[in-house]
Structures are given as structure tokens and as C-alpha cells.
Amino acid sequence: QNVFAKNDQFAFNNKKYFLDKKIMALNIMSSPGSGKTTLLTKTIDNYKNNKAISVIVGDQHTQLDAEKLIKVGGNVLQVNTGRMCHLDAHLVGHAVVDLAVKENSLLFIENVGNLVCPALFNLGEMHKIVLLSVTEGDNKPLKYADMFRVADLMIINKIDLLPYVEFDIEKCIEYAQSINPHIEILTLSATQGKGLNSWYGWLDEKKFKD
Amino acid sequence: QNVFAKNDQFAFNNKKYFLDKKIMALNIMSSPGSGKTTLLTKTIDNYKNNKAISVIVGDQHTQLDAEKLIKVGGNVLQVNTGRMCHLDAHLVGHAVVDLAVKENSLLFIENVGNLVCPALFNLGEMHKIVLLSVTEGDNKPLKYADMFRVADLMIINKIDLLPYVEFDIEKCIEYAQSINPHIEILTLSATQGKGLNSWYGWLDEKKFKD
Ligand SMILES: Nc1nc2c(ncn2[C@@H]2O[C@H](COP(=O)(O)OP(=O)(O)OP(=O)(O)O)[C@@H](O)[C@H]2O)c(=O)[nH]1
Ligand SMILES: Nc1nc2c(ncn2[C@@H]2O[C@H](COP(=O)(O)OP(=O)(O)OP(=O)(O)O)[C@@H](O)[C@H]2O)c(=O)[nH]1
Numbered sequence: 398q399n400v401f402a403k404n405d406q407f408a409f410n411n412k413k414y415f416l417d418k419k420i421m422a423l424n425i426m427s428s429p430g431s432g433k434t435t436l437l438t439k440t441i442d443n444y445k446n447n448k449a450i451s452v453i454v455g456d457q458h459t460q461l462d463a464e465k466l467i468k469v470g471g472n473v474l475q476v477n478t479g480r481m482c483h484l485d486a487h488l489v490g491h492a493v494v495d496l497a498v499k500e501n502s503l504l505f506i507e508n509v510g511n512l513v514c515p516a517l518f519n520l521g522e523m524h525k526i527v528l529l530s531v532t533e534g535d536n537k538p539l540k541y542a543d544m545f546r547v548a549d550l551m552i553i554n555k556i557d558l559l560p561y562v563e564f565d566i567e568k569c570i571e572y573a574q575s576i577n578p579h580i581e582i583l584t585l586s587a588t589q590g591k592g593l594n595s596w597y598g599w600l601d602e603k604k605f606k607d
Numbered sequence: 608q609n610v611f612a613k614n615d616q617f618a619f620n621n622k623k624y625f626l627d628k629k630i631m632a633l634n635i636m637s638s639p640g641s642g643k644t645t646l647l648t649k650t651i652d653n654y655k656n657n658k659a660i661s662v663i664v665g666d667q668h669t670q671l672d673a674e675k676l677i678k679v680g681g682n683v684l685q686v687n688t689g690r691m692c693h694l695d696a697h698l699v700g701h702a703v704v705d706l707a708v709k710e711n712s713l714l715f716i717e718n719v720g721n722l723v724c725p726a727l728f729n730l731g732e733m734h735k736i737v738l739l740s741v742t743e744g745d746n747k748p749l750k751y752a753d754m755f756r757v758a759d760l761m762i763i764n765k766i767d768l769l770p771y772v773e774f775d776i777e778k779c780i781e782y783a784q785s786i787n788p789h790i791e792i793l794t795l796s797a798t799q800g801k802g803l804n805s806w807y808g809w810l811d812e813k814k815f816k817d
């Protein structure tokens with residue numbers, strides 16, 4: 398409990414900083430391999446001529462995700478969390494300074510692949526976003542309820558695979574809404590580009606107003 | 608570190624008990640939705656006339672997995688771990704008593720869906736098994752190395768989806784072996800039944816000899 402209180406202190410400081418600098422910070426969470434990095438590479442590529450995008454990416458080991466994001470032009474910092482199963486607000490606060498995140502910019506925080514721990518650690522973000530791949534099964538919002546309860550947006554990804562898997566989109570949405578009535582929903586295929594316009598529309602709708 | 612030392616104490620006690628009673632205890636781990644429960648339902652169904660099978664299944668919330676396993680005739684206990692991101696040896700020790708696991712039987716422990724935390728908590732098992740779905744991407748053994756380092760067996764699941772995803776089986780195996788040279792590998796499709804015979808063969812090879 399003390400760990401969470403301490404983290405909330407750092408998160409509060411991050412949030413103040415983000416509001417002050419109009420940095421739109423989004424915490425992107427999911428199981429391993431649901432498509433976080435793929436979605437972010439598509440997003441950076443989409444905005445590359447008109448929006449500064451920074452990314453803090455957490456992984457236990459390797460720089461593999463950062464390399465992909467840097468390739469498409471993101472201002473990226475890889476944080477290796479080792480045994481730690483989530484990013485925390487303290488790490489994020491330091492990373493923001495290291496990255497020299499610009500005012501009026503977009504900051505994605507790709508969390509460690511994990512549907513459990515990241516739900517418990519506020520980072521000072523504007524919104525929490527959870528990706529769920531159709532390959533994981535539609536009952537995940539019930540089984541990992543804490544994550545879906547704190548998420549503002551659920552992105553159902555890999556819809557291109559729907560013909561080959563047992564996944565009931567309506568049931569999944571129903572489950573998520575039973576846990577969190579206000580959760581927003583998008584469905585897309587990050588690799589094929591389907592539904593990405595609705596994601597860019599959501600980002601536009603949520604951004605700081607001038 | 609104290610948490611791990613304490614857990615190892617309980618794990619040691621579990622292991623002694625399992626050896627004494629010839630209970631073949633297997634710790635089944637993976638990301639959310641990689642196919643643990645599906646594999647176990649197929650396994651229980653396969654052995655139902657000639658092997659007593661017990662299952663301890665850990666999930667943050669719900670009895671959904673236990674219900675599926677009970678339906679096919681398993682002796683099952685659902686443990687809800689809430690905010691805890693893994694099963695631990697203390698919980699497992701109690702569950703074994705509650706389940707009255709028979710001597711000379713098979714005990715599967717389906718861990719919480721998580722590639723990070725379960726790798727750090729010994730349960731007293733005979734073997735650690737990690738499932739990886741082809742939909743998650745082939746670089747997972749590198750990014751979540753701690754899990755693949757402690758696993759005795761890696762099961763690559765959902766091979767029926769290979770035509771529709773980017774997954775290089777040989778690369779994935781290479782990555783896993785770079786982390787853990789002794790790791791054994793099986794590939795299968797739990798839903799379609801492909802490769803299940805190799806899994807039953809592995810179970811047979813590893814069982815206690817009389
Ligand atoms: N078929 C299909 N595959 C996808 C889609 N999005 C991502 N993938 C694939 O899924 C695998 C994992 O994608 P990543 O973007 O690395 O997933 P991630 O969530 O960043 O993974 P971690 O950071 O390791 O937790 C890769 O092989 C991607 O090509 C999609 O919409 N459809
Ligand atoms: N195409 C395909 N789907 C599979 C396969 N194995 C499991 N699935 C599907 O994947 C989804 C998740 O399967 P589960 O067995 O519940 O996975 P799990 O690892 O037990 O999930 P959690 O316990 O929630 O972490 C279900 O919709 C299954 O039908 C497979 O070999 N091929």
C-alpha cells in the first residue's frame with residue numbers, strides 16, 4: 398500500500414508537469430504481443446510531418462521495440478525494467494527529462510506486456526489505454542477486470558484474424574462495459590491499417606484544446 | 608529478496624510432499640490467452656479413463672477456467688489471486704490439501720496469465736512449462752527472458768494460425784535456446800489437436816518411474 402502511495406506522489410508530479418507543458422501522455426497497456434508497438438509505429442508514421450511524438454517504452458529486456466519506433470522517426474527511450482512487471486511514475490518522470498519531450502507534443506508510454514501489474518501504477522497520464530487481441534479470447538475483461546476497470550479506452554486489435562479464431566466482439570464489449578460502463582471501444586487491425594482512422598479521430602478528440 | 612526466500616521455503620516443502628506422494632506437479636505459464644486452459648481440457652479428456660488429474664488454476668478473478676476444466680472431469684480448484692500477479696508456493700500448498708490430490712497422480716498448476724512474475728516464484732513443481740502463441744510474435748523469448756530461462760519446456764501453440772501471422776518458428780527456437788540451451792520445444796495447436804501426441808509423449812517420458 399505504501400508502494401502505491403509513493404507512486405501516486407510521483408504520478409501527481411508527472412501529471413502537473415504534463416498539464417503545464419500541454420504534453421498529451423497516454424499509457425498503452427496490453428498482454429505481450431497484442432500489438433502495442435505495431436500500433437505506435439503506424440501512428441508515428443502517420444503524424445510524422447505535423448506532430449512531435451515521443452515514446453517511452455518499457456520491456457524487461459532488449460531494445461527491440463525502441464529500435465522499431467526510432468526507425469519510423471519517434472523520439473524514443475527504452476527502459477529495461479528487469480524483474481519489475483510494470484513501468485512506474487518515478488521511471489517515467491526521469492525518462493521525460495532524458496527525452497526532452499517538447500511542449501504541445503504527444504507522449505506515448507508503451508508499458509511492459511502484462512495485463513495485471515500496470516493497472517495498479519498511475520504514471521500521471523491523461524488516459525489509460527488497453528489493447529486486447531482477438532486471439533486472446535473474449536473473456537479477458539472479466540478475468541483481468543482491474544485493468545479494464547481503470548482503462549479509458551479498450552482497443553480490440555488483430556480483427557483481420559477474426560475468421561480464424563473464436564472471438565465474440567459483442568460479448569467482449571459487453572463484458573468490458575459490465576466492469577467499466579464508461580469505457581470507450583475501438584476495433585482495428587494495426588498491421589492492415591483497418592480502423593486506424595478511428596484511432597486518429599479519438600486522439601484528435603482527446604487532445605488539449607488551445 | 609525476503610519474499611523470494613520465504614516462497615522458496617514453502618516451495619521446498621511442496622516439492623518434498625510431491626516426491627513423497629509421487630505427484631507429478633507441472634507449472635503451466637504463459638501470457639493471457641495463449642491456450643493453457645484449452646491444452647489442459649484436451650489433456651484431461653485424453654487421460655480420463657486411466658489417470659487421475661488434478662488442476663489448481665490461478666486467475667485474478669472469476670471461476671471461468673475452473674468451470675471448463677471441471678466439465679471435462681478434472682479435480683479442480685480455482686484460486687482467485689486478485690491484485691497478485693502470480694501463484695505462490697504457500698497458496699499451492701494449501702490448494703493441494705483442499706483438493707486431496709491422490710498419490711501417483713498428475714497435478715497441473717495453471718498459473719495467472721503473465722510472462723513476468725510467475726517466472727520468479729517456485730511452486731515446488733517437477734517442471735516449469737511456458738506456452739507461447741504464434742500470434743504473440745517470435746521475439747518473446749528475448750524480451751521476457753527470465754521466463755524462458757527457468758522453463759524446462761516451451762510449447763509453441765496455435766500453429767494453425769501460422770498462415771495468417773508473421774512468426775518464424777526457427778528464429779523463435781533459436782532465441783529461446785540462446786537464453787536457455789537446454790529448453791525443450793514442442794509445437795502444437797490445442798484447438799485442432801495437432802501435436803498433442805508429442806505432448807502426451809513428453810508427459811510419459813517425464814513421469815515418475817516405478
Ligand atoms: N495479424 C495481425 N498481427 C498483428 C497485428 N498487430 C500486431 N500484429 C503482430 O503481432 C506481433 C506482436 O506485435 P507487437 O506490436 O510487437 O506487440 P506488442 O504488444 O508491442 O508486444 P510486447 O511489447 O512484446 O508486449 C507481431 O508479429 C505483429 O506483426 C494485427 O492487427 N493483425
Ligand atoms: N486458433 C487457435 N486458437 C486457440 C488455440 N488454443 C487456444 N485457442 C483459443 O485461444 C483463446 C484463449 O484460450 P485459453 O485456453 O482460454 O487460454 P489461457 O492461456 O488459458 O488464457 P488465460 O487463462 O485467461 O490466461 C480461446 O478462444 C481458445 O479457443 C489454438 O491452438 N489455435
Ligand SMILES: [Mg+2]
Pocket residue numbers: 433434435462507
Ligand atoms: Mg512492444
Ligand SMILES: [Mg+2]
Pocket residue numbers: 643644645672717
Ligand atoms: Mg486459462
